[in-house]
Amino acid sequence: MSDNYEPNIVAFLCNWCSYAGADLAGTSRVQYPANIQVIRVMCSGRVNPLYVMNALQQGADGVLVSGCHPGDCHYMEGNFYARRRLGMLKDLMEFVGVDPKRFHMSWVSASEGHKWKEVVEKTVEDAREAGPFEGFRRRQIDW
Amino acid sequence: MTEKPKIGVYVCHCGINISATVDVETVADYALKLPNVEVARTYSYMCSDPGQSLIKNDIREHGLNRVIVASCSPRMHEPTFRKAIKEAGINPYYLEMANIREQCSWVHHDIDEGTAKSKKLVAASVAKVRLLEALESKEVDAEPSALVIGAGIAGIQAALDIADAGFKVYLVEKTPSVGGRMAQLDKTFPTLDCSACILTPKMVDCASHPNIELLSYSEVEEIGGYIGNFDIKVRKKARYVDFDKCTGCGDCAAECRVKDRFPSEFDMGMGKRSAVYLPFPQAVPAKYTIDPESCLYLTKGKCGKGPKCAEVCQAGAINFDQVDETVEFRVGAVIVATGFDPFDASRKPEYGYSDYPNVITGMEMERLVSASGPTGGKIKIFNGKEEIEPKEVAFIKCVGSRDESVGNEYCSRVCCMYVAKQAHLLRDKLPDANIRVYYMDVRAFGKGFEEFYDRVRRENVRYIRGNPSEIFKRGDKLVVKVEDTLTATPLEDEVDLVVLGVGLEPRADMRQTMELLRLSQSPDRFFLEAHPKLRPVDTATDGVFLAGCCQGPKDIPDTVAQAKGAASSAMIPLARGKVVISAQVATVDESTCRGCGFCVNICPYTAIELVTVNRFGHEVEVARVNEALCKGCGSCSPGCLSDSIQPKSFRDRQILPQIAALGVFK
Numbered sequence: 001m002s003d004n005y006e007p008n009i010v011a012f013l014c015n016w017c018s019y020a021g022a023d024l025a026g027t028s029r030v031q032y033p034a035n036i037q038v039i040r041v042m043c044s045g046r047v048n049p050l051y052v053m054n055a056l057q058q059g060a061d062g063v064l065v066s067g068c069h070p071g072d073c074h075y076m077e078g079n080f081y082a083r084r085r086l087g088m089l090k091d092l093m094e095f096v097g098v099d100p101k102r103f104h105m106s107w108v109s110a111s112e113g114h115k116w117k118e119v120v121e122k123t124v125e126d127a128r129e130a131g132p133f134e135g136f137r138r139r140q141i142d143w
Numbered sequence: 144m145t146e147k148p149k150i151g152v153y154v155c156h157c158g159i160n161i162s163a164t165v166d167v168e169t170v171a172d173y174a175l176k177l178p179n180v181e182v183a184r185t186y187s188y189m190c191s192d193p194g195q196s197l198i199k200n201d202i203r204e205h206g207l208n209r210v211i212v213a214s215c216s217p218r219m220h221e222p223t224f225r226k227a228i229k230e231a232g233i234n235p236y237y238l239e240m241a242n243i244r245e246q247c248s249w250v251h252h253d254i255d256e257g258t259a260k261s262k263k264l265v266a267a268s269v270a271k272v273r274l275l276e277a278l279e280s281k282e283v284d285a286e287p288s289a290l291v292i293g294a295g296i297a298g299i300q301a302a303l304d305i306a307d308a309g310f311k312v313y314l315v316e317k318t319p320s321v322g323g324r325m326a327q328l329d330k331t332f333p334t335l336d337c338s339a340c341i342l343t344p345k346m347v348d349c350a351s352h353p354n355i356e357l358l359s360y361s362e363v364e365e366i367g368g369y370i371g372n373f374d375i376k377v378r379k380k381a382r383y384v385d386f387d388k389c390t391g392c393g394d395c396a397a398e399c400r401v402k403d404r405f406p407s408e409f410d411m412g413m414g415k416r417s418a419v420y421l422p423f424p425q426a427v428p429a430k431y432t433i434d435p436e437s438c439l440y441l442t443k444g445k446c447g448k449g450p451k452c453a454e455v456c457q458a459g460a461i462n463f464d465q466v467d468e469t470v471e472f473r474v475g476a477v478i479v480a481t482g483f484d485p486f487d488a489s490r491k492p493e494y495g496y497s498d499y500p501n502v503i504t505g506m507e508m509e510r511l512v513s514a515s516g517p518t519g520g521k522i523k524i525f526n527g528k529e530e531i532e533p534k535e536v537a538f539i540k541c542v543g544s545r546d547e548s549v550g551n552e553y554c555s556r557v558c559c560m561y562v563a564k565q566a567h568l569l570r571d572k573l574p575d576a577n578i579r580v581y582y583m584d585v586r587a588f589g590k591g592f593e594e595f596y597d598r599v600r601r602e603n604v605r606y607i608r609g610n611p612s613e614i615f616k617r618g619d620k621l622v623v624k625v626e627d628t629l630t631a632t633p634l635e636d637e638v639d640l641v642v643l644g645v646g647l648e649p650r651a652d653m654r655q656t657m658e659l660l661r662l663s664q665s666p667d668r669f670f671l672e673a674h675p676k677l678r679p680v681d682t683a684t685d686g687v688f689l690a691g692c693c694q695g696p697k698d699i700p701d702t703v704a705q706a707k708g709a710a711s712s713a714m715i716p717l718a719r720g721k722v723v724i725s726a727q728v729a730t731v732d733e734s735t736c737r738g739c740g741f742c743v744n745i746c747p748y749t750a751i752e753l754v755t756v757n758r759f760g761h762e763v764e765v766a767r768v769n770e771a772l773c774k775g776c777g778s779c780s781p782g783c784l785s786d787s788i789q790p791k792s793f794r795d796r797q798i799l800p801q802i803a804a805l806g807v808f809k
């Protein structure tokens with residue numbers, strides 16, 4: 001692992017809580033590492049666990065999924081589905097030999113700009129520790 | 144896909160908001176090299192008129208059919224740019240936004256990092272926009288009526304405005320009477336209008352208005368549907384008094400076997416009520432209610448030889464067989480006006496609220512000075528030996544506000560002024576008393592506030608800058624221990640009466656309302672508005688609005704202003720009679736669906752059902768989405784065994800390329 005290794009993180013954020021929380025971090029000018037790229041979905045329940053594996057396969061070193069706090073889902077139950085599905089995925093990842101540090105799940109509400117920063121820092125730090133991901137054969141985007 | 148994507152990429156400088164940390168020209172140059180990108184430009188403000196025209200002209204000149212705007216959050220300007228491209232003749236859903244401001248330039252310092260990240264975000268947008276589909280949003284009829292939850296001054300005002308405009312309003316109030324906290328106040332700062340005098344007419348109006356259906360002593364149990372068509376279920380709690388027969392004469396309360404035995408909620412426990420009661424004389428509706436928790440007959444099953452109230456009621460209104468009733472109706476918009484709870488002073492044990500009867504809260508003071516209060520407006524206290532008129536009075540401000548030790552960082556905005564008001568009212572009643580106010584700061588920010596505060600100080604009310612550390616008893620006096628921070632003098636002031644200027648807190652039962660309507664909380668735990676500046680009465684849920692103290696502490700003028708704002712916003716769908724429902728709903732590929740029904744079970748909105756179709760001569764079951772019910776969350780999709788159900792604009796085939804584009808930057 002070289003010293004200037006910067007992990008590449010893909011994050012899936014629900015529109016109503018976490019994406020809004022990340023926007024609030026911006027409005028509040030909170031600073032955090034630039035390693036994270038966000039894909040907006042309407043609900044964390046929309047995140048297919050395969051997306052996480054797919055991201056790792058495509059070149060991400062870490063993946064984050066963030067939604068509304070349990071009980072606060074804009075769609076009532078979506079984040080419960082996310083929690084179930086992705087919790088299972090986490091176990092499976094360990095089983096197939098992917099360092100579970102590469103995958104984080106969090107609950108960030110629309111008012112938690114500062115929490116968003118902490119979540120990003122933790123995710124980046126853990127992915128940095130885990131090192132570049134070489135586990136799967138890479139596929140490049142086929143434009 | 145039939146037509147080849149022709150993409151225009153528009154990178155916004157946003158003044159220097161973006162361009163200070165993102166080299167926008169480099170990003171545009173980079174974008175131009177991405178597949179299918181025909182044009183890439185930068186402009187100082189894309190959202191401005193010339194910015195939008197730039198995009199529109201390009202669409203016409205270059206025949207663009209996809210647009211990417213790399214600027215602020217889509218939560219800010221997606222509707223703006225959708226509208227713009229639609230005006231230029233392309234489907235509004237052929238737009239993708241790259242959030243390079245809130246989630247890039249504002250959160251990173253380094254221009255190289257900011258530029259690199261912006262490139263990635265633009266690349267991901269290009270990957271996605273090529274595969275977006277054209278969508279048509281549908282219009283459905285909106286029910287020309289509204290639900291208002293909570294009948295404090297906020298709810299009353301909102302209901303009256305909507306009803307006056309000619310729409311039907313259902314006003315639901317939890318307690319037996321409308322009025323809220325304002326009904327408990329004596330005078331109101333800064334003009335000293337008598338609270339009841341200005342409020343009572345409005346209370347009466349909202350009960351008698353032909354367009355308002357007042358559901359008092361009721362709670363909303365279920366809210367389904369969406370803007371324009373919310374399906375509401377309300378539980379009307381049993382009053383055990385026939386609403387139509389009760390004349391409000393009060394004979395029942397006078398004869399109640401447990402007459403005046405229970406603390407009156409309205410009088411903050413300082414006065415007493417019977418088990419059958421009217422919360423206060425001007426209560427609206429003027430109908431009695433039997434409290435099931437204090438009534439002998441309802442708790443013990445027996446009340447002497449038979450309930451006295453029933454015996455004396457000439458109208459025969461007492462009915463112990465009454466049960467809760469459910470009413471259902473449909474409305475086009477909802478206003479939440481559930482108000483606040485006063486801070487519970489026992490959470491500051493150093494002030495001895497739970498130990499010393501002569502330490503009272505501001506709310507209790509309102510009742511004490513009120514001519515309709517438990518003492519008829521006389522300021523009398525019991526000092527352990529006798530009833531006296533207090534000679535030394537202390538007010539303490541910021542109790543439960545601006546205090547991280549109780550978890551409330553915020554300012555409650557009304558305490559400075561209500562303390563000044565109460566000091567003034569006491570000065571009137573106790574001309575010779577020593578009145579002191581202990582304060583951290585005085586915030587007299589509103590119209591007429593500073594003038595009022597000045598006046599009160601001239602009335603010989605002493606303002607002492609210091610936050611008392613403790614209140615304890617010495618003989619029959621209370622001692623306020625405090626440091627006067629302006630003179631650095633430690634003081635132990637002996638007083639007869641302490642009034643705690645308690646702040647405003649979110650209601651303890653707000654979770655219930657939150658869950659009904661999927662509302663969020665801001666860091667102060669009050670309900671969160673859609674935008675702190677530009678959408679202060681809206682919520683994240685279309686058609687649901689906020690009014691009054693449920694959104695944050697405010698005084699009556701601000702509450703009324705916000706209620707009027709919420710009412711006028713709520714009337715938009717009602718007046719139009721139509722609402723646009725989202726086109727971004729789930730859809731099923733019936734040729735691959737196996738009809739397993741997993742999605743049917745997952746959907747929280749029962750928007751999916753199994754239907755039988757004929758596939759190549761065979762009758763098979765497939766899932767079908769009811770587009771009016773689907774909210775487009777997409778939770779169904781990961782549960783599908785054959786990837787047949789997909790939310791439009793967030794399909795697998797639209798998201799996977801985004802993931803891939805973000806990955807190539809190893």
Ligand SMILES: Cc1cc2nc3c(=O)[nH]c(=O)nc-3n(C[C@H](O)[C@H](O)[C@H](O)COP(=O)(O)OP(=O)(O)OC[C@H]3O[C@@H](n4cnc5c(N)ncnc54)[C@H](O)[C@@H]3O)c2cc1C
Nearest residue numbers: 293295296297317323324331332481482483691692698699
């Ligand atoms: C001690 C004190 C003195 C004050 N003095 C002044 C003053 O002099 N001048 C001034 O301008 N302001 C004053 N204020 C502020 C004023 O009280 C508020 O601005 C005002 O009461 C806010 O009205 P509201 O309708 O938002 O809330 P509320 O008055 O709290 O009304 C909310 C209503 O909603 C009902 N409700 C709650 N939840 C539900 C539910 N789930 N379903 C149905 N109904 C529900 C409640 O029962 C209540 O009737 C004072 C405040 C305090 C604490």
